[in-house]
Amino acid sequence: MGDFDLSSSFIPSLHKPSSLLPTARHRESLLYLIETFPVTIVVGQTGSGKTTQIPQYLDQAGWCADGKIIAVTQPRRVAATTVATRVAEEMRCILGQEVGYSIRFEDLTSAATRIKFLTDGLLLREALIDPLLSRYSVIMVDEAHERSLSSDVLLGVLKKIRKRRPDLRVVVSSATLQAEDFLRFFVGDSADHGGTGSEIGGSVGRIISLEGRMYPVDIHYLEQPAEDYVERAVKTVFDIHSNEPDGDILMFLTGREEINTVIELIADRAGSLHAKAQSIMPLPLYAGLTTEQQIYVFEPSPENTRKVIVATNIAEASVTIDGIVYVIDCGYVKLRAYNPTTGIETLTATPVSKASATQRAGRAGRTKPGKCYRLYTEQAYTTLDEATIPEIQRSNLAPVILQLKALGIDNIARFDYPTPPPAELVIRALELLYSLSALDDYAKLTKPLGMRMAELAVEPMMAKVLLSASAFGCLSEMLSIAAMTSLQGAVWFYHDGSKETTESARRKFAVEEGDHLTLLNVYQAFVTKGKKEAKWCRDNYLNFKSMTRAVSIRNQLTRYLERFGVRIDDLSASKDVLRAGGPDKAEQIRRCLTTGFFAHAARMQPDGTFRTVSGGTALHAHPSSLMFNRKADWVVFHEVMETGNKTFIREVTKIEKGWLVEYAPDYYQVKR
DNA sequence: GAGCACTGC
Known part of the structure; x- marks a missing residue:
């Protein structure tokens, strides 16, 4: 691997008894902050146990008294179900009783439920029926740094609800990079600004950091830019295979076509490997595959075989595979964007953000120290954006605006988003909703048509x-x-x-x-x-x-x-x-x-x-x-x-x- | 004549 420039960064590990999780050491400070401030931003890396532990501490501390519920939102359905299962096990209760989950088509909660995991989109729907979300004493928005359309809208709605519900506690879990932005968002233009100066949070909130548990990952860059990263990716696989110890490889590419090309190239070249050498097994992973086609990547490698999982961005946050020691990152991702002038969506390969590159590298350090090979130069890395542009700034906002109107938020221009969308997107959405008669001449939601459309x-x-x-x-x-x-x-x-x-x-x-x-x-x-x-x-x-x-x-x-x-x-x-x-x-x-x-x-x-x-x-x-x-x-x-x-x-x-x-x-x- | 990254209600 002579042409890789070596520098290192340490990314912290997972699956430890809960008493040993970093979160446990911070239990008292966490509870103090949540008791004292309406908003707490939790910076917790993978393996910190924040998602599973914080709701249990809150329950033990009495936040479920008077029949109130602790809500923990997740960006994805699988996350809500698996985390709920885990917490129910830890609390030794039947899933659906004290601990439950609620996702579209599946509601596993009961009158006994005190801790409820749900998708952020579903909690927004609940606000249509209960605008102040009054059943909940604490709402924790997990993985807020992913900046999904629904988590951003939810944060905006929670900021509004907070003004009318001083008792409500909001916990936002975020990556390091965005923690201050989230806190500033909740403080900004708020009625109870105040504070003592040095702290951004004033009387509104605080940030608490929980160290994660991960193994170090060495980052390697190219010395010269690659002419063709597909070719380069295949070469890197074989360099790792002949020079590096055991461990599976995870490669990030942009789409199905590229993945199929790389799999064929690897399979071709694997034929010329030494007969006695360890063999190599390339496997595709992207959302378009059926469940049966996807399960192979989760099975342990056969004897004397190294798996190479060739994946889209699905492996960055949605899907976790055990046994990955090496990551190869092409540096690109396909992103969707909506052009408000033409009304046309584009799907284009775009350079990843630094945050995304870090997340990808972290996939190598979950079970032991790992290595990440970036198929670009360190210089190119420095030019990357810090974070991916949030969805709310690049989506067709018609569904969002319709939902806000249905929540009784009429002044769309003044709605407080974590980051505001471009005005053109909002105007285009309003025009479409008007043409569909969901909005009247005064941009008010029509009844019953507009209201039903929102539902x-x-x-x-x-x-x-x-x-x-x-x-x-x-x-x-x-x-x-x-x-x-x-x-x-x-x-x-x-x-x-x-x-x-x-x-x-x-x-x-x-x-x-x-x-x-x-x-x-x-x-x-x-x-x-x-x-x-x-x-x-x-x-x-x-x-x-x-x-x-x-x-x-x-x-x-x-x-x-x-x-x-x-x-x-x-x-x-x-x-x-x-x-x-x-x-x-x-x-x-x-x-x-x-x-x-x-x-x-x-x-x-x-x-x-x-x-x-x-x-x-x-x-x-x-x-x-x-x-x-x-x-x-x-x-x-x-x-x-x-x-x-x-x-x-x-x-x-x-x-x-x-x-x-x-x-x-x-x-x-x-x-x- | 040639193809959709990923989520969610």
């Missing part, structure tokens, strides 16, 4: 469609379509080398009018012919986990609509649902889609690409779409996304031009 767990355009559907007599169908589009493309799975079979499997479900009706067909087949079985899915190249999820989503949406008093027409008895309601059922569905997706209308050009009414860039039907190689005139689409140099539309359905003016007269008069 439905689908994006505003689809929410509008669902709420129009019974008038078109296609509510049952639209519920299935909404559930299927919520899967965001994860309907089919892709198997290398079997493209043709995948295509022919898909063709079986194809419906001339477009992708939405095709998705409906798939859903119907899964619940009838397929009997909701995994085997049927495999035979048809469908992702079983996704299909099961679609059933749950559909059930949940159905319950919401029933609560709104909308009658669900039952068509479950008919075999051919599309034609069951008469020959124009498909047309009703397409008309209904237009009532929500009129702003996503486009017309096919002679060259086969699409243009919106306002012109703009050429839109290509995504290769996964039925419209990829078919003729069409006017269409509506679910989503538009730019990847590489092309802009793709996904989930495309044929409509009539006249419907646009019929269902969105204001929108289309202005445009022409």
